Amino acid sequence: xxxxxxxxLQRNLDQRINTEKNLQNESLFSKKVLALQVExxxxxxxxxxxxxxxxxxxxxxxxxxEEYVDCLHFILSLGLxxxxxxxELIIRHEPHDLTExxxxxxxxxxxxxxxxxxxNYKTLFEDFLSLGRTLGFSSDEIENAYYKKNNLNHKRQDIxx
Numbered sequence: 001x002x003x004x005x006x007x008x009l010q011r012n013l014d015q016r017i018n019t020e021k022n023l024q025n026e027s028l029f030s031k032k033v034l035a036l037q038v039e040x041x042x043x044x045x046x047x048x049x050x051x052x053x054x055x056x057x058x059x060x061x062x063x064x065x066e067e068y069v070d071c072l073h074f075i076l077s078l079g080l081x082x083x084x085x086x087x088e089l090i091i092r093h094e095p096h097d098l099t100e101x102x103x104x105x106x107x108x109x110x111x112x113x114x115x116x117x118x119x120n121y122k123t124l125f126e127d128f129l130s131l132g133r134t135l136g137f138s139s140d141e142i143e144n145a146y147y148k149k150n151n152l153n154h155k156r157q158d159i160x161x
Contacts (some may be wrong), residue, residue, distance in 0.1 A: 069134055
């Protein structure tokens with residue numbers, strides 16, 4: 001996965017939004033954290049991994065992938081905000097129970113909020129990438145879905161989203 005390119009595309013989108021919405025002098029860290037938490041919840045909801053009371057299966061893979069890259073947008077944006085884009089990330093695949101993997105992401109987000117360190121950011125990002133593997137996504141699938149959604153996000157800005 002070309003993380004430098006992903007960070008650059010995210011930087012361009014963030015700068016565009018900040019300029020067009022006149023947000024250059026505003027701290028958006030807390031809003032981005034909350035947005036990430038909401039997106040992670042939407043992703044978990046699409047997997048239905050925690051819905052022990054229901055027989056309905058997960059959403060289609062492409063729906064789950066789109067929710068996954070929505071989260072990725074905010075993870076990248078948070079890294080840019082704290083100047084943590086130069087990372088050596090390890091994409092590991094440790095089979096996880098999905099519910100436990102999601103809970104781990106929430107813990108990582110909270111750890112990052114409490115101590116906004118590069119190490120905590122790296123842990124969050126790597127655990128998120130591991131979640132992607134657990135969900136069955138390849139690096140190429142994630143990267144291509146990110147490009148597609150990033151283009152859609154720019155088009156949404158074009159029409160005043």
